[in-house]
Amino acid sequence: MIEFFHALFDPNSSFLRLALAAGTLASVSFGIMGTYVVTRRIGYLAGAIAHCVFGGIGAALYLKHRWGLFWLDPMYGALASAIVAAIIIGLVSMKAGEREDSIIGALWAVGMAAGLIFIDLTPGYFELSSYLFGDILLISQRDIILVAGLDLVIIVLAVMFHPTFLSICFDEEFATLRGINTPFFYILLLIMTAITVVLLVRLVGVIMVIAMLTLPAAAASTLSRRLSVIMVLATCFALFFNWSGLALSYTLDLSAGPVIISVAGLVYLGLLALTRMLPNR
Structure with a gap:
């Protein structure tokens, strides 16, 4: 760990500082959206969106190198495909009924397949x-x-519509009776999940x-039942997972992503076991 902190202040290790900054900034979104995802129990929808993202990455790489659109970063393709996937999956989940899991599973697979085909071309x-x-170090x-x-x-959308999202997460039927346009806000929630x-x-x-989107919020939910508190705790957990995972991966010369996930999983399992042993839980 000492080696990591020495490297962090090394003028030649700007990549570490950028990685730490990215992890810090992203942790805010992970804490907010992860709480909504865990509370609404739409982790499988987030997983489907994530795999559709790969199709957008492949399409962006294809357009960039085949058609000379060198300004087109793969992350732009990822963002576009994620938003489109969120809208499609949101409509499917509301309309498909019993066949929801089959259709979403198909979208999940097709998204990955499309990305690989584009990359092959x-x-x-x-x-x-x-x-x-x-690869956070890149x-x-x-x-x-x-x-x-x-x-x-x-952050802006969460602040503006937090009471509405709260209603949709806990009691969608009651939210509809109150006159809230639940289909619109449900799809908006999925789009925000797609951005995250x-x-x-x-x-x-x-x-x-899926692990990094759900584990910080799941760990926070073992310590509190209030949604606002869970969001704050989830953000702190996400920060800890990113920082400690990055430090461990650098010290042990391992890939940063898997180490971050491993730290998150161990902390969550530890908290889950601890709270189960405590009285009145």
Whole structure:
């Protein structure tokens, strides 16, 4: 750990400082949206959106290298595909009834398949592991700006519509009776989840995105039942998971994304076991 802190202040280790900044900024969105996702129990929808993101990444790489759109960052494709997937999955989940899981499973698989097909059609070689498993150490200043912008969108929307999201998460039928346009706000919630998924893909990758979206909030929910408190605690947990995972991965020379997820999983399981042993839980 001491080695990590020495490296953090090394003038030649700007990549570590950028990674830490990205993890810090993204933790705010993880704490807010993770709480909504865990409370509303839509983790499987977030997983489907995450895998559809890979299709957007593949399409962006194809357009960039085949058609010369060199300004087109893969994360722009990820953001566009995530929002489209959120809208489609939201409509499907509201209209499909019993076939919801089959349709969403199909979208999940098609999103990944489309991304791989686009990459196969793209000239050159691409290292897919950074998209599948993340690589926070490759964060650039441009990525920091994108993360900060997406973060701002999440915070503004959460502040504006928190009472409405609260109603939808706990009692959608009652929210409808109160005159709230629940389909619109449900899809808006999924779009916000999609934006958070894009933040996660850069840090921990498509494969592990569900874990980082749910584990901080799940860990926080073992300590409190109030949604506002859970959001604050989840943000703090996300910060801790990012910082400690990054420090451990650098010290042990391991991939940052899997280490961050491992720390999150161990902390959550530890808290779950501890609270089960305590009285009146």
